[in-house]
Structure formats: C-alpha cells, structure tokens
Amino acid sequence: MGSAPDVYAQLRSDLKGTEAEVLTPDSEGYRESLQRWSEHCVKEAQAVVKVTSASDITKTLHFVKTNKIPIVVKGGGHSTSGSSSISDGLVIDLSKMRNVTVDPAAKTITAQGGTIWADVDNAAAEHGLATVGGTVNHTGVGGLTLGGGYGYLTGAHGLTIDNLLSVSIVLASGTQVTASPTSNSDLFWAVRGAGQNFGVVTSFTFRAIPQPHPVFAGPLIFLPDKLPQVVTFANKFHEQNNEDAALMWGFSCPPPANAPVVLTMLFYNGPEDAARAFFADLWDLGPVADMSGVVPYATVNSLLNANAGFDGRKQFGGGAFKLPMSPAFVEALFGEWLQFVSGHEGMNESLMLFETIPYGKVREVANESCSFSNRGDYYNIGTVFKWFDPELDEVVREFSRGLLRKASQSAGVEQDEEIRGKEGVGVYGNYSNNDVSAQDVYGSNTKRLEELKHKYDPDNLFDRGTRLVPRPLVVVN
Numbered sequence: 198m199g200s201a202p203d204v205y206a207q208l209r210s211d212l213k214g215t216e217a218e219v220l221t222p223d224s225e226g227y228r229e230s231l232q233r234w235s236e237h238c239v240k241e242a243q244a245v246v247k248v249t250s251a252s253d254i255t256k257t258l259h260f261v262k263t264n265k266i267p268i269v270v271k272g273g274g275h276s277t278s279g280s281s282s283i284s285d286g287l288v289i290d291l292s293k294m295r296n297v298t299v300d301p302a303a304k305t306i307t308a309q310g311g312t313i314w315a316d317v318d319n320a321a322a323e324h325g326l327a328t329v330g331g332t333v334n335h336t337g338v339g340g341l342t343l344g345g346g347y348g349y350l351t352g353a354h355g356l357t358i359d360n361l362l363s364v365s366i367v368l369a370s371g372t373q374v375t376a377s378p379t380s381n382s383d384l385f386w387a388v389r390g391a392g393q394n395f396g397v398v399t400s401f402t403f404r405a406i407p408q409p410h411p412v413f414a415g416p417l418i419f420l421p422d423k424l425p426q427v428v429t430f431a432n433k434f435h436e437q438n439n440e441d442a443a444l445m446w447g448f449s450c451p452p453p454a455n456a457p458v459v460l461t462m463l464f465y466n467g468p469e470d471a472a473r474a475f476f477a478d479l480w481d482l483g484p485v486a487d488m489s490g491v492v493p494y495a496t497v498n499s500l501l502n503a504n505a506g507f508d509g510r511k512q513f514g515g516g517a518f519k520l521p522m523s524p525a526f527v528e529a530l531f532g533e534w535l536q537f538v539s540g541h542e543g544m545n546e547s548l549m550l551f552e553t554i555p556y557g558k559v560r561e562v563a564n565e566s567c568s569f570s571n572r573g574d575y576y577n578i579g580t581v582f583k584w585f586d587p588e589l590d591e592v593v594r595e596f597s598r599g600l601l602r603k604a605s606q607s608a609g610v611e612q613d614e615e616i617r618g619k620e621g622v623g624v625y626g627n628y629s630n631n632d633v634s635a636q637d638v639y640g641s642n643t644k645r646l647e648e649l650k651h652k653y654d655p656d657n658l659f660d661r662g663t664r665l666v667p668r669p670l671v672v673v674n
C-alpha cells in the first residue's frame with residue numbers, strides 16, 4: 198500500500214463524476230464524519246467515503262481490495278461495539294443515502310441503506326402507514342434491521358425483519374444483487390439477523406402497515422419506592438398479553454435531579470380511554486411526572502430521544518427476562534445497579550430497561566426460518582451505561598456483563614446448544630458487544646451462516662460485526 202494521500206487520490210479519481218466524497222484527515226467535514234452515538238466509538242479513520250449509490254460502493258470495494266485496506270460500513274452510527282468505526286482503515290459512510298419512497302397501493306416502504314428511523318416514520322405517516330421500527334428515531338435503519346429489530350409495533354406485527362420483503366445489497370465481490378424469498382433466498386435468510394456480515398445494503402423494502410390513527414404513549418416517572426408495584430403491574434401486563442400495547446420499565450437517575458427514579462414508557466395502539474383503562478394501575482400509584490398523551494405514531498419514536506443523546510461514552514448490553522418476576526428480585530438488581538452507578542462519577546444517565554413487548558408474533562416465526570435466533574419465551578433486557586472517563590471502560594464492561602447475567606437468570610434460557618437454537622438464544626445481537634461469540638447470538642444457525650459467509654464473503658471483507666468465520670460447505674455422501 199502506498200502512502201495514505203497517494204492511495205486516496207486514486208479513490209477520488211475512481212469516484213470522479215459522482216456525488217461521492219472522500220474525506221481524509223485534512224478534509225473539511227472529516228472530523229464530524231467520525232462522530233458516533235457513543236464517544237468511545239469515535240476512531241480516526243484513514244478516510245471516510247460518503248457514497249451515494251451502489252456503483253460508488255462497487256468502486257470503493259474494488260479499491261479497498263486492490264489496496265488491502267480494511268473497511269467498516271456506517272449506517273446510523275449507533276452500535277456501541279465499534280463495528281461502524283475503524284482506526285486502521287476506511288469507513289463506507291451511507292449518510293448521503295437517505296431517500297425513502299412509499300408505495301401506498303402496494304403497501305411497501307423502500308428506504309435507502311443510510312436512512313434513520315425518523316426518515317421512514319415521517320415518509321410512511323404521510324400515507325397513514327408505518328412499519329416496525331426502532332423506539333429512538335435517530336437510530337439507523339441499517340444496523341437495526343440487519344440485526345433483527347424490535348419496536349412498539351412488534352407485539353402486533355413481529356420484528357422489523359419479519360416485515361422485510363427484500364434488500365438490494367452490494368456483495369464483497371462488488372456485484373449488486375437482490376435478496377428476497379424468491380431471489381438469492383439463502384442470502385435473504387442470512388441478512389435477516391446477520392446482515393452486517395454479508396455486504397452493504399443499499400435499500401430495504403418493508404411491508405407497510407396501516408396506521409391511520411394516533412396512539413397513546415409516553416413516559417410516567419415514579420419514585421423508587423414504587424418499584425415493587427411497577428413489577429406487579431408488569432406481571433399483570435404479561436398475563437393480559439395485549440399485542441397492541443407495550444411497556445418499557447426500569448431505572449435511571451436522569452437530570453435535572455440526577456436522583457434515582459423508576460421509569461415507565463407506555464404504548465397503546467388504540468383509543469385514549471381504552472389506554473387509560475389498560476394502564477390505570479400505574480396512575481393509581483401516583484407518578485411524579487406524567488408525559489403521556491395521544492400522539493401521532495411518527496412522534497412516538499421521538500419521545501425517548503432526549504434520554505438518548507450523543508454525548509459521553511456508552512455501552513449497550515442485552516439479556517433476557519421472564520415474567521412473572523418477583524419484586525424482591527428486581528429490587529435486588531436495582532440496588533446493585535444503583536450502588537455501581539452512584540459510586541462512579543457521571544454515570545447518572547445510565548439506564549436499565551425491561552422491554553415488555555408481547556412476543557407471541559415474534560415466536561410465530563421459527564428460529565431456523567432466518568439467521569436471527571432470539572425468538573423465545575422471554576423478553577429483552579437492555580442496559581445503557583453512560584460515562585465520561587475512559588479509565589472506566591473496562592470496569593463498566595465487567596459490571597454490565599455480571600449484572601445482565603444475574604438478571605437473565607430469571608429467564609433461565611437453556612444453555613444446551615441444541616435447544617438454544619430452537620428456543621431462542623436469549624441474546625439480542627444488536628444489544629450485545631464484542632464479548633459475545635457468533636454462537637452466542639446465532640445458536641444452531643451459526644454453522645449455516647458460516648457456510649453462507651464462505652459463499653458470499655470468503656475473504657471476510659465484512660469482518661467487524663458479530664464474528665463469523667467463513668467455512669466451506671462439507672458435503673456428506
């Protein structure tokens with residue numbers, strides 16, 4: 198490989214006549230392009246290529262293979278594993294590919310590979326439509342979809358990938374193909390759960406769901422002494438199993454008070470009076486703050502944006518929990534969490550969330566029907582630790598791992614490999630970090646994924662997502 202400026206002059210020349218930009222450390226806009234949702238994922242890339250089309254991506258892949266330059270792909274930049282940033286190579290940045298088209302007659306939404314959920318929610322809402330997207334609307338469509346995708350509509354309509362009809366993807370070879378149930382169906386099986394390992398998706402086509410009316414949603418905040426009653430309500434919520442409702446609950450110490458509180462986020466896809474009756478027990482507990490109300494669906498996914506800003510170092514973590522849960526068990530977790538968070542400077546905005554989204558529709562799809570393997574009789578736990586001091590990176594990682602392990606004991610997710618494949622692994626890949634293996638995330642789908650990786654990316658060009666090893670298919674006679 199030549200010196201960095203020489204090499205990237207070649208890429209600029211390759212992309213001449215296109216709208217693509219090649220940013221190197223001396224370029225205007227380079228530093229901004231390194232920003233990620235978590236500061237500890239900001240890495241000094243050799244160059245950032247802001248591509249605008251599949252053809253730009255093909256040319257860029259040809260260039261990096263010729264010059265042996267490692268790459269990452271950046272969608273919304275929200276992963277906290279660092280999988281969309283790189284210090285020794287090149288970023289393929291999709292932020293100029295944010296077009297969304299809606300076909301109201303066919304009931305489809307087609308989103309380019311660099312869109313964020315606000316782009317999709319707003320475009321779909323113009324036609325009274327929606328799809329299953331993320332609950333914080335500045336999150337990228339790319340990473341969230343390729344790893345599975347849970348949202349408020351999951352109870353009624355399954356995962357984001359369960360509403361994915363097809364993708365256009367540029368493979369490691371540089372070829373652009375469509376993957377769908379009828380075209381490259383093996384690739385379509387792989388991209389629904391492990392997509393970030395198989396190429397650069399330039400567009401996603403989703404099934405659009407009619408959403409003509411507003412919904413009831415928003416946070417209610419309680420003092421910590423109400424935690425046992427909130428757990429009791431979550432147990433009741435589980436029994437009622439209303440697929441049009443969702444309840445996120447957990448704890449944080451948000452500003453301005455920076456004191457511990459129990460957070461709940463309500464969602465009800467129906468009339469206000471029905472929502473108020475359904476969640477009545479929570480108002481009876483006396484919330485100290487109530488920000489709930491009737492809102493357009495496109496607004497719901499912005500309600501938590503303020504709690505998920507871009508400053509600070511952050512780590513997402515994932516686990517599983519089963520309901521009913523004993524209030525005493527959750528109080529013990531809260532105690533341990535609070536002791537850690539209050540014992541370290543600047544961690545008050547950390548969050549532990551029990552995502553009680555009905556999973557019946559998710560489980561109607563078999564774990565072996567696509568690479569995503571987290572379909573089981575349990576809900577997801579999501580933790581976000583936020584801190585500022587780089588010295589704490591490892592301490593946070595260790596604590597988060599231990600707490601999630603303990604919390605997930607309630608789910609009792611079977612550790613036997615055979616069963617984990619069928620019953621769900623208990624780990625959501627998009628919440629996990631580099632400390633999980635492909636086997637942890639894909640269970641018994643791992644072997645087929647490794648064979649498909651060999652078919653579609655034998656040299657492991659896309660090597661920064663969950664580690665998959667390309668493995669040749671062994672034909673047994």
Ligand SMILES: Cc1cc2nc3c(=O)[nH]c(=O)nc-3n(C[C@H](O)[C@H](O)[C@H](O)COP(=O)(O)OP(=O)(O)OC[C@H]3O[C@@H](n4cnc5c(N)ncnc54)[C@H](O)[C@@H]3O)c2cc1C
Pocket residue numbers: 234269270271272273274275276277280281291310311330331332333336337338339340341342343344345346347348392393396397398399505627628661662
């Ligand atoms: C505040 C916040 C809220 C969240 N809420 C939810 C939620 O409600 N539901 C949920 O399911 N998850 C949620 N997540 C987790 C989220 O799914 C992951 O963080 C996901 O990786 C974000 O995708 P991204 O495109 O923003 O990230 P990036 O860091 O850009 O990408 C993540 C991975 O996907 C790859 N990638 C991205 N786009 C493409 C593409 N077009 N083609 C190929 N590879 C691509 C990247 O290379 C990288 O490996 C949330 C995360 C955050 C930080």
